[in-house]
Amino acid sequence: MSIAKPYTYAENTTPGSTIPHTLLPFLQSQSQNTLTRLYQKPSSCLSIFRLLGSLERQLIMNLLWLESAIPASTMAAWVVRDGKKYYDEALATLFRLHILPTSTVKLALNPTFKTSFRQAITGSGSSGSFGVPAEKEDKHPPFSVESLDGYALERWETILHYMVSSGTGQHPTRPSQGVLFLLERSGLMASIRGSPLQITSAGFQFLLHSPHAQLWDLLLQYLHMAEERQMDLVEVLSFLFMLSTMQLGREYSIENLGVSQKAMLEDLRDYGLIYQRRPSSKRFSPTRLSTTLTSSSPPLPTSTGTSSGPKEGFIVLETNYRIYAYTDNPLQTSVLNLFVALKYRFPNLVVGSITRDSVKKALSNGISADQIISYLISHAHPQMRKNNPLLPVTVQDQIRLWELEKNRLKSQEGYLYTAFASQADYEFVLNYAKELDVVLWENTAKRCFFGSLDGHANIRGFIERRTSGSTS
Template identity: 45%
Template structure:
């Protein structure tokens, strides 16, 4: 089961130097990449930003204490080198010239500032506030997730999204069309639309794993898929990436002009609208608003988007109280007891659908659902390819504020039991192999075993019973070794016999004489 790529770092590190040099031409990109770095990486960059000559490797080592510090320095430098921010030449670390210049620009506000997005100069007649944007982003994003879990809530996502879901392997087409032909509800309509591309979409193992991730990871996973797709669509990778990073540096609640965007980026804007990452009042409008999904892309802080209805309620509440801390509380809604009972304070069909993946839900009330985690419900999830670790992470991430007062957050008994259920599913560990038996002599067995263990292909062996299990990969080598042994043994036997015969022949005449 392959994991989908979720980290932008891994993706960036696969890009060639040329791409980086073009990326670094935008101050916004430099800043965004800087924000994505670990603290030590940032520290190194900041320390050497205004040093105009290359820094000798030995000098930089002096910044760190002892071996532990040097290990960390090595790690950090490796990252920086992979991102082509630093290069090592003749014992000196040199910072990428483009990065250096543009990052200075980003910090001091010099150069061409358009890469941070051009704020519109005229006020918007149809200005929208943050609450609206949050609502919009949640609605769009959850529409996609809803579609994935197969709830009929909301309208089906547009074709671009369906296409992306299919290509990313989060959903696949099922060949069984007839079973879906009963009623034409919204979901079936969406499947109809998508059918030309990949049949009836069905959620895959990867899709289930995707659902349990936090929203920031989900957005990045989506965008990375988009990047992969962009290459095949002949879209310029640098422009797409630049735009993503630019979005990350925009300010929530402000409107930006779409006039400075390149044609590729305008096209991109259309697609991002569908994901709820940006908002545009109507197609071709001269201004766009980034939503919270966009502005938290590079910040590393979790996106505080509650369920759709919670967000609106919360926005209303926040408007009255102007309290920020309430927003944090909204994040958790699950209470899990030591008796495996689970209470989820949510009315979002999406969250209920996700919970339904691994919880046996019992009752539903206007503001909560109750359920119980059972062996069967966990096993159902496991067969769908969800791992115990993912379930535990999800429960921890969404634990109610009351639960957070305890350490550990989740009851240990339940966590352990979930892990045990997973192990129980894998009680058989079968390995394809060949069994070698009936070794004639102990020495043959021993030399074969020695040879096979040198190759590292022994799965199991028993000295007394002269049995060896060899992996299928090792079978050919070990087989020919054994054949050689047998031939040699035969030859030896023949030689011995000949010798005996000769001996006898010599012996016979002597008697006769």
């Protein structure tokens, strides 16, 4: 047995690349029984292996073909001092995933994981965990890859376009009720006092992420709701992992799917992860959104999504607050409309200005100044990237000043207590209110103070008891 320099992981990997996949903390929070059930599927083991860091993968491969456990000291002997921190972190990750036992004396892979992962990489076994291809039909040939890409892009952009156009007076295509419920539960959109759903600060931050990260943000919320919807979490995870290992452009049968997995078909159609000719169809085709769930390949066929935009950037910002956006994508235009006063639209160019009113409108929707600046930086045109600093400092400062201007005053409902008979009465009631921690403002000279709404009932009762006691 040999271990090929674990310390090179620490030397050659940037700190940003060691950030674990967003799904791993969720998996680590699950019970050993749940994970062992999940590891019964070879496709799940392969997908989780893909999500792990390079050092975790290396440890698994070195233990995979061993028939018995080895002393932990034997493995640790191959680790140099500078790499011990990363080695210990990798072991801790595998412990929490129950891929390795928590024992520090000997190391051996979880038997269920080892058996399934061996099947995954050798092609043995007949569990059908990678999907059962549907028989070919002469009547309906399989959907082409180009058609599947177009379908996935249209469904995904419908969701994003609805988010950025909500509350603007526009009327984009409305996603399904299930998608809207997921957006609200995830905090990306919110209804304020019964108003229609509007994008939140978290929703705008969501738009800054890559399509891959956006997709997993929604799927994680979907996983959190599995138990609430009386769905088997293991079946849900297994189906997502199964989709990530399927072949793009091929049709698969639904006959071998579990109850929870069949219930997921409608949701996954709405998200653009799978395509079915009819809701009652006995076959489905995975789209690129699902086949890239556990890979580093882009989940969308083009870079026209809101969060990605053209890879090289498309926004030019001048010191006079004028913005030139070289795009003809309605999604990108809608995002700009959240904080830019748009003036002209040409076939491949949108012109507008960042104004006090446009920024105040964005701030009122929960979008922060730093988020606006971050969006402009991440989508800056290559020509702007030659500047240092990238964005004009005057524009950045003014956007933040407009935010400070909005935050100068804060309103809070409550009651003003005045007309006390004496200074002693005033101080007696004030001290009682302070004990309740409900005093928002006080003025001793005028014998008045302002209390929060929550404390009014207690203060009023205290005053009434004091008054009745003094009169009696």
